[in-house]
Every structure is written in structure tokens, then in C-alpha cells.
Amino acid sequence: MRTSRPSAGFEDAEAITEAVLYEGYLLYPYRRSSGKNRVRWQFGVLVPPEWGEAHGLRDSSVAGSAEAPWQQTECLVEAHDTTIVRIRLRFLQLQRRVVEERTADGVHRAVDRVDAGDRTELSFDEAVPRRFDVEASVADLRRGRRFDVRIPGGEDVEPLVGDRGEPVGRVVRRRWPLSAQVTVSAVPCRTPFRLLRLRIRVENTDRTTPADSPRDEALRCCLLAAHTLASVSRGRFLSVLDPPEWAAQAARDCRNVHTFPVLAGEPGRSDLLLSSPVILYDHPQIAPESPGDLHDATEIDEILSLRTLTLSDAEKREVRATDPRAAAILDRVEGMPPEMLERLHGAIRALAPVHRPNDVTADPALPWWEPGADAGIAPETDTVLVAGTLLSRGSRIRLRPRRRGTDAHDMFLAGRTGRVEQVLLDVDGSRFLAVTVDDDPGGELHQWYGRLRHFRPDEVEPLTAEVEA
Structure with a gap:
């Protein structure tokens, strides 16, 4: 068995796990009044089981961000019985922030807003990061291990004072107890080499939430943005x-529910794994140019930063009153020096010359482009030859997306059949196919407004009438 270097701990994946933890926590324009910030907590929400059953959130085999009472990770590990497996569960605990004004007779009553001098406080939900660590040997995990997670509730009170130091109110932050269970097991796979399937199941075990509670109340006892990290010593x-061929079937047999595991840390490392409700690729990284978390890792930092700078003074005041993390984003963007903002404009990760196809007179050291052409729009061509079959509009195909260098979502379409809608020509002379997928409920709508899925010729298999029959 080949082994990787000893684990340096989960810290090597800290940046990407923070992005997962706070993905969608609060979105631009970072104001409470914004519509997109009124329905919150969209990823990795583990709900109380009875509440989930009452609201139709039953078990599913789909990996993704759907709300459910549990999530499950299955991954493959080469290890001996003495190998130590370390698992870290990370999530957010909801913290309800209520502002109260102080009346003339010294009584506090809940209100929507309190102004305290230059400071404004709004009632709004926050969240507190939590983690739970477990450790066991592979020998122990062969028998299965179960760990109870108990997170206490609590309440914090912060006084608010006016310009002259007089008490004008207070901020009350309240948290409710959370309970969950982590079950870990390791079973051998039927492979030619030693291989184990490691299963990590996380369940919300809260029994205090009434089944008829509105979502806003049920969230108090939910694990938010729940995800797991795993590391191994003397194993990989x-x-x-992208498994080796001998483990391909074992990888296909892994059942990941509401979460999906990828290798973490620097490329080439194999002793660290991240299982996230946000679908990622192996060894995900935060762009080195990023100056800090904007709570939307799927967006572009430059756009978000420039938009934030355009907020009016009144909007910025609301941002600061909405959430301390939002205030920190605003401070960071406003204090960003020009050279840092310029770094966000773009970065070249690799250089490769692009040559004009079929033009022997072109300088091979120079890139090419057509005058007036829009590099973002690929012209349509007629056909492309794939495995001896000429494909064109209307051709039937089976999808065989690559394991590397492609959209991570495409892997879920492997083996599905579809229809070629367009054969397109890229600016570098390569062809690719725009297709619709069979049995897609929104297929007709996607076709109507041109939202098609794109694959290279080596990612499809031509279908003949005999093959389909």
C-alpha cells in the first residue's frame, strides 16, 4: 500500500472550509432589507427529523444542498487496522439577535431597530461556528462507532448607550440547544487491492421542535452549512x-446523500478529504488574489467589491447594522488599496499559444483572432466526426463526461442519453456539442431560451437505432 505523508491537520483546508461554512450566509448588498437576505440558510441544513417528515423532507439519493434530517458521506480509503481516522464535523448554530429599547421606566421591550448615537442595531439572525471532532482506528470502525453531539444553548446581553453615555437599550443574542449523532463505519470493498469504504452519517436528533413549527422556528434547532472533514494517518x-480503474466500480457504489467528498489540501495530497453540500472538485482552492470572504464563493470578488463601493451612505449604515460580518466586509472593501483592487481584475494561471487552424503562414508564437469576432460566442458548424459517426443536429448520443478538467456537475449525467442541438466551433478551431438531456423536466424550456449543456466530442458516444434498442 502506498502511503502519503503524515497529516498536518485540518488547517490545510481551513480557507476552503470557511468558504463552505459561510457560503450564502449573507449576500450582496448585505442589507437586511434585501429580498435575497430574507430567506436564509440554503446549504447543508440538517433539520429535526419529525419536522422534516411533516414537511416532506424525506430521504433522497441526491447529493446537493437540499434540507433533510441527515446527510451521508461514503468514500474510499486505503488503510490498515492501525490507521487512525480523524473526522471533524463543522456547522453553524443559529443565534437570534433581538434589539430591545429601554423605556422611561427602565423596562426593555423588543423592537425592530435601536439608534445609539452613531450606531444602529437591527434585529436579525446571526450564526455561531461550531465543530465536533472524533477519532478512531480502522479496527474500531469495522465494528461501527456512534458519537453523540450536544451543543448547549445560551444567551448574551450587550448594553447600548447613547451619545451622553445614557442607556438606550440592549442587544440580546439567544441560542437554542442542538443535538445530533455522527455514525462512522468502515467495510472492505470487493477490489483486487486492500480498500475500505468509509461511511460518515450525520443526523439531527432534536426532538423538541414541534412538527407544525414554521421554518423560521425550526431553524433554531438545525445544523446549518453542515459538512465534514476526514484525515488518515498512514493511509490515503x-x-x-477520478478513481484508479481497479477502484472505479467501488467509487460508483459509494452513496453520497446531500453531500459529496473530494480530496482536499494541496494537489497531490491524499490523506485529507472534504465532504461538502456544495459540489466541488478535488483539491479546491481559494483564489490567492481574494482579499477575504464575501459569503459568495460562486461570484467574482471584483464585481462584488465594486458593487459594494457603490452603496449609498444610508445603505452602508444599514449594512453595518445588519450583521458584524457584513460590517467587516464593508470596512475591508472601503479600505482596499488600488493595487489590491487591480489584482482582482484577472490572473493568468497558465500560458499556451493559440494558433489559427489550417494557416501555415501564421506566426506560431502569436495568438490569433478574427477581426470583429466575439470570443464569447462560438459560431455554429454542421457536423463533427466521433468514433466513425458523423454527428449533427438531431443526432442521438450517450454522455461520457471526463473525470478531470470538466464541470463537476457533469459527472451526474454520465451514462444519460440526449440529443445534439448544435455543433459549435470554438475560436481555437475545436468543436463541441450543445445537447439536451433526455428526461430533463425542464428540457423544453432550456431549449427554448438556449440554455444547453456543452460537451466536447470525446465526452459523447454516438447512438444508433440498434444500440438504443
Whole structure:
């Protein structure tokens, strides 16, 4: 068995796990009044089981961000019985922030807003990061281990004073107890080499939430943005996205529910794994140019930063009153020096010359482009030859997306059939296919407004009438 270097701990994945933890926590324009910030907590929400059953949130085999009472990770690991497996569960605990004004007779009553000198406080939900660590040997995990998670509730009170130091109110932050269970097991796979399937199941075990509670109340006892990290000593994880051929069937047999595991840390490392409700690729990284978390890792930092700078003074005041993390984003963006903002404009990760196809007179050291052409729009061509079959509009195909260098979502379409809608020509002379997928409920709508899925010729298999029959 090949082994990787000893684990340096979960810290090597800290930046990406923070992005997962706070993905969607609060979105631009970072104001409470914004519509997109009124329905919150969209990723990795583990709900109380009875509440989930009452609201139709039953078990599913789909990996993703759907709300459910549990999530499950299955991954592949090469290890001996003495190998130590370390698992860290990370999530947010809801913290309800209520502002109260102080009346003339010294009584506090809940209100929507309190102004305290230059400071404004709004009633709004926050969240507190939590983690739970477990450790066991592979020998122990062969028998299965169960760990109870108990997070206490609590209440904090912060006084608010006016310009002259007089008490004008207070901020009350309240948290409710959370209970969950982590079950871990390791079973051998039927492979030619030693291989184990590691299963990590996280369940919300809260029994205090009434089944008829509105979502806003049920969230108090939910695990938010729940995800797991795993590391091994003297062992290695195999990529589920790109396993070696001898482990390919074992990877396909892994059942990941509401979360999906990828290798973490620097490329080449195999002793660290991240299982996230946000679908990622192996060894995900935060762009080195990023100056800090904007709570939207799927957006572009430059756009968000420039938009934030355009907020009016009144909007910025609301941002600061909405959430301390929002205030920190605003401070960071406003204090960003020009050279840092310029770094966000773009970065070249690699250089590769692009040559004009079929033009032997072109300088091979120079890139090419057509005058007036829009590099973002690929012209349509007629056909492309794939495995001896000429494909064109209307051709039937089976999808065989690559394991590397492609959209991570495409892997879920492997083996599905579809129809070629367009054969397109890229600016570098390569062809690719725009397709619709069979049995897609929104297929007709996607076709109507041109939202098609794109694959390279080597990612499809031509279908003949005999093959489909």
C-alpha cells in the first residue's frame, strides 16, 4: 500500500472550509432589507427529523444542498487496522439577535431597530461556528462507532448607550440547544487491492421542535452549512471523481446523500478529504488574489467589491447594522488599496499559444483572432466526426463526461442519453456539442431560451437505432 505523508491537520483546508461554512450566509448588498437576505440558510441544513417528515423532507439519493434530517458521506480509503481516522464535523448554530429599547421606566421591550448615537442595531439572525471532532482506528470502525453531539444553548446581553453615555437599550443574542449523532463505519470493498469504504452519517436528533413549527422556528434547532472533514494517518483516500480503474466500480457504489467528498489540501495530497453540500472538485482552492470572504464563493470578488463601493451612505449604515460580518466586509472593501483592487481584475494561471487552424503562414508564437469576432460566442458548424459517426443536429448520443478538467456537475449525467442541438466551433478551431438531456423536466424550456449543456466530442458516444434498442 502506498502511503502519503503524515497529516498536518485540518488547517490545510481551513480557507476552503470557511468558504463552505459561510457560503450564502449573507449576500450582496448585505442589507437586511434585501429580498435575497430574507430567506436564509440554503446549504447543508440538517433539520429535526419529525419536522422534516411533516414537511416532506424525506430521504433522497441526491447529493446537493437540499434540507433533510441527515446527510451521508461514503468514500474510499486505503488503510490498515492501525490507521487512525480523524473526522471533524463543522456547522453553524443559529443565534437570534433581538434589539430591545429601554423605556422611561427602565423596562426593555423588543423592537425592530435601536439608534445609539452613531450606531444602529437591527434585529436579525446571526450564526455561531461550531465543530465536533472524533477519532478512531480502522479496527474500531469495522465494528461501527456512534458519537453523540450536544451543543448547549445560551444567551448574551450587550448594553447600548447613547451619545451622553445614557442607556438606550440592549442587544440580546439567544441560542437554542442542538443535538445530533455522527455514525462512522468502515467495510472492505470487493477490489483486487486492500480498500475500505468509509461511511460518515450525520443526523439531527432534536426532538423538541414541534412538527407544525414554521421554518423560521425550526431553524433554531438545525445544523446549518453542515459538512465534514476526514484525515488518515498512514493511509490515503482515493478520489471518487477520478478513481484508479481497479477502484472505479467501488467509487460508483459509494452513496453520497446531500453531500459529496473530494480530496482536499494541496494537489497531490491524499490523506485529507472534504465532504461538502456544495459540489466541488478535488483539491479546491481559494483564489490567492481574494482579499477575504464575501459569503459568495460562486461570484467574482471584483464585481462584488465594486458593487459594494457603490452603496449609498444610508445603505452602508444599514449594512453595518445588519450583521458584524457584513460590517467587516464593508470596512475591508472601503479600505482596499488600488493595487489590491487591480489584482482582482484577472490572473493568468497558465500560458499556451493559440494558433489559427489550417494557416501555415501564421506566426506560431502569436495568438490569433478574427477581426470583429466575439470570443464569447462560438459560431455554429454542421457536423463533427466521433468514433466513425458523423454527428449533427438531431443526432442521438450517450454522455461520457471526463473525470478531470470538466464541470463537476457533469459527472451526474454520465451514462444519460440526449440529443445534439448544435455543433459549435470554438475560436481555437475545436468543436463541441450543445445537447439536451433526455428526461430533463425542464428540457423544453432550456431549449427554448438556449440554455444547453456543452460537451466536447470525446465526452459523447454516438447512438444508433440498434444500440438504443
